[in-house]
Amino acid sequence: MTANNDFVGLNLDSRTEMVESLQRRIRSCRLCPCFDQGPHRFAGGADNKIMLIGQAPSKPRGPQGRPFGVGNGHLRLFRWLEEAGFEEEEFRSKTYMTSITKCYPGPSPGGKGDRRPGKDEIAACSDFLREELELLRPPLILPVGQMAIGIILGEMKLSEAVGKRFQQHFDGWNASVIPLLHPSGASLWNNLPENQALVQKAIKLILETKTDLGL
Numbered sequence: 355m356t357a358n359n360d361f362v363g364l365n366l367d368s369r370t371e372m373v374e375s376l377q378r379r380i381r382s383c384r385l386c387p388c389f390d391q392g393p394h395r396f397a398g399g400a401d402n403k404i405m406l407i408g409q410a411p412s413k414p415r416g417p418q419g420r421p422f423g424v425g426n427g428h429l430r431l432f433r434w435l436e437e438a439g440f441e442e443e444e445f446r447s448k449t450y451m452t453s454i455t456k457c458y459p460g461p462s463p464g465g466k467g468d469r470r471p472g473k474d475e476i477a478a479c480s481d482f483l484r485e486e487l488e489l490l491r492p493p494l495i496l497p498v499g500q501m502a503i504g505i506i507l508g509e510m511k512l513s514e515a516v517g518k519r520f521q522q523h524f525d526g527w528n529a530s531v532i533p534l535l536h537p538s539g540a541s542l543w544n545n546l547p548e549n550q551a552l553v554q555k556a557i558k559l560i561l562e563t564k565t566d567l568g569l
């Protein structure tokens with residue numbers, strides 16, 4: 355994922371204007387059939403120093419349209435982040451929360467969890483994520499789940515990614531990348547003690563990086 359030199363050296367006001375313009379384009383996107391499944395889901399602004407990237411928005415429930423706003427995944431994610439030194443509202447205020455695809459993809463055909471976005475849907479949204487990254491250039495990126503990890507770091511097993519901190523070089527900027535397991539209860543990976551230990555290592559790394567970056 356390479357940077358566009360048009361974004362280099364922009365001040366905060368200019369980047370804010372461009373981020374808001376990008377978000378309007380995302381909300382009006384009709385490139386794939388998923389747009390009618392519910393609202394596009396992301397949150398944050400140009401001054402955020404952390405970016406959390408999920409797979410796709412979850413099923414819209416209730417009036418609260420925030421990413422990871424309700425459900426067991428919400429509770430588990432923010433329990434991890436609390437252990438890493440972030441209260442929920444503090445984390446939301448400092449973090450641009452987005453996903454690989456911006457619309458709810460619908461339920462899984464197997465009846466458990468949400469459907470994994472297809473290659474065409476990922477491709478339709480790829481420029482949006484690229485622009486979000488280039489405009490914010492966050493020093494800390496938290497990819498949540500195997501799909502987001504693969505987009506940022508390349509394909510790897512969860513056991514090779516979770517519990518480690520990667521230094522990822524983009525074109526003109528660098529970021530610490532700390533992968534997390536997706537907090538959805540649909541994943542059985544976290545049931546194994548050895549994998550729970552990897553999640554705890556990831557939490558510790560987020561706490562250390564938070565301190566190092568003055569967040």
